[in-house]
Amino acid sequence: MSIFIDETTTVVVQGIGSQGTFHAARNKAYGTQVVAGVHPRRGGETWEELDAPIFSTVAEAVAATGANTSMVMVPAPFTKDAILEAYAAGIRTIVAITEGVPVHDMTVVYDTVVRDGGVRLIGPNCPGLISPGKANVGIIPADITMPGRVGLVSRSGTLTYQIMHELAQAGIGISTCVGIGGDPVIGTQFLDVIQAFAADPDTDAIAFVGEIGGGEEQRAGEWIRDNIPDTPVVGYIAGFEAPAGKQMGHAGAIVKEGGPGGESAAEKQEILAGYGIPVADNPSAAAALMIERLGRG
Numbered sequence: 001m002s003i004f005i006d007e008t009t010t011v012v013v014q015g016i017g018s019q020g021t022f023h024a025a026r027n028k029a030y031g032t033q034v035v036a037g038v039h040p041r042r043g044g045e046t047w048e049e050l051d052a053p054i055f056s057t058v059a060e061a062v063a064a065t066g067a068n069t070s071m072v073m074v075p076a077p078f079t080k081d082a083i084l085e086a087y088a089a090g091i092r093t094i095v096a097i098t099e100g101v102p103v104h105d106m107t108v109v110y111d112t113v114v115r116d117g118g119v120r121l122i123g124p125n126c127p128g129l130i131s132p133g134k135a136n137v138g139i140i141p142a143d144i145t146m147p148g149r150v151g152l153v154s155r156s157g158t159l160t161y162q163i164m165h166e167l168a169q170a171g172i173g174i175s176t177c178v179g180i181g182g183d184p185v186i187g188t189q190f191l192d193v194i195q196a197f198a199a200d201p202d203t204d205a206i207a208f209v210g211e212i213g214g215g216e217e218q219r220a221g222e223w224i225r226d227n228i229p230d231t232p233v234v235g236y237i238a239g240f241e242a243p244a245g246k247q248m249g250h251a252g253a254i255v256k257e258g259g260p261g262g263e264s265a266a267e268k269q270e271i272l273a274g275y276g277i278p279v280a281d282n283p284s285a286a287a288a289l290m291i292e293r294l295g296r297g
Contacts (some may be wrong), residue, residue, distance in 0.1 A: 002131035002176040003151070003196040003203070004093060004120055005069065009135045012036045012061045012091070014099075015073030017197050019037060021049050021096075022070065023139050029269035030134045030142045035065040039249060059091040059101040071128070071137050072096040080105035087113045088159045095137045096123035098188070106185035114187050121187025127179035140177060148173020150290065151197035153190060154209035155182045159238055159283050166287035170296050173202040182211060190220040198228050207290050209283070212237070213263050225275040232293040235272055235279040236286035237265040 004032045007034065013024045027051055028034040036055055037047040043056030056130040058070065070086040072079060072094060079101045086094050088139055094113070095184040099125045113119045122129060128138010133147035140157070145164040150172060154160040157179050165175060176194045182184055190208060206224075210217035217237065269279040278293075280286035 001200050001202040001210045002134055002297055003134040003200050004129060005131050005137055006286060007134045009033060009069050010035050010060060010067045011071055011137055012038060012067040013071045014038045016047060016201045020073035025049050030136045035067050036061040058085050062089045069093040069137060072098060072172050074098060076100035080109055082111060084251060087119055093120045093129045097128055099140055103185055103291040110185055110187060123181040123186060125183045126181030129176060131176045132174050135140050144168060146173040149175055149202060150205040151203040151206045152177040153193040153213045154179050156209050156238055162210050162283040163287045167286060170291045172294060175200060179197050183247040191223055194220050198224045198244060205294060208235045210237045211266050213255045221275040221277050233277050234286055234289040234293060235277055236280055236283055251264045
């Protein structure tokens with residue numbers, strides 16, 4: 001099994017410009033069922049690069065193809081409307097890759113789509129997700145990983161790729177990798193993904209990549225301690241050298257000066273260690289910890 005996407009996933013792409021086309025074509029080449037594109041002024045055309053139809057609206061695409069997942073790659077000012085359109089059309093999994101989405105827009109989206117609508121929204125400002133050997137929705141390079149039984153969740157993209165690659169070099173594959181995004185308001189949190197991994201019979205171990213700022217990693221760690229203490233779990237927190245008050249990379253990666261504490265990488269590492277979760281200070285060390293915990297070292 002896997003979580004959120006698998007071989008039955010059917011994808012409609014909102015945003016079929018150069019980047020949307022490039023990544024949708026890679027996803028389709030991997031085996032993902034990319035069944036349609038959406039563009040308000042190109043309905044009725046054929047998306048030549050993917051040999052797929054183009055529809056004017058998501059509702060038309062869903063009616064014609066039965067798509068159950070959307071990949072959103074429209075410019076940031078239009079992302080809110082794109083997500084709401086996918087939700088209104090009955091899409092149940094929405095993967096928003098776009099970065100720079102205004103926080104106010106995302107608060108509206110979250111309340112409507114996630115809290116009230118019960119839709120699985122990944123992102124925005126995320127690399128998407130991959131269930132190796134089954135489906136890839138987003139921009140994660142598929143050639144750095146392979147099918148396996150480690151679940152991986154991350155607020156970062158590039159740092160995650162290093163961990164997947166080093167695990168693959170050791171013969172360790174991934175059940176699903178989910179990049180949740182690093183913005184202040186996102187659709188899916190660490191704990192949501194970790195709970196899904198815990199319920200997946202084909203995920204035996206969990207790795208996560210966190211960042212400075214906020215308390216999501218700590219909340220997830222507490223849940224792990226109380227609910228799945230025997231599951232091998234390792235972590236990595238980016239930003240050990242980050243000074244207080246300085247945003248590092250993602251909009252949500254900031255340790256507030258005079259804040260409540262527990263937001264720096266070192267503080268998170270200490271808190272998670274208290275929950276029995278070893279936390280590395282670089283991606284290679286995180287991969288090594290997982291290799292060791294699985295007895296592959």
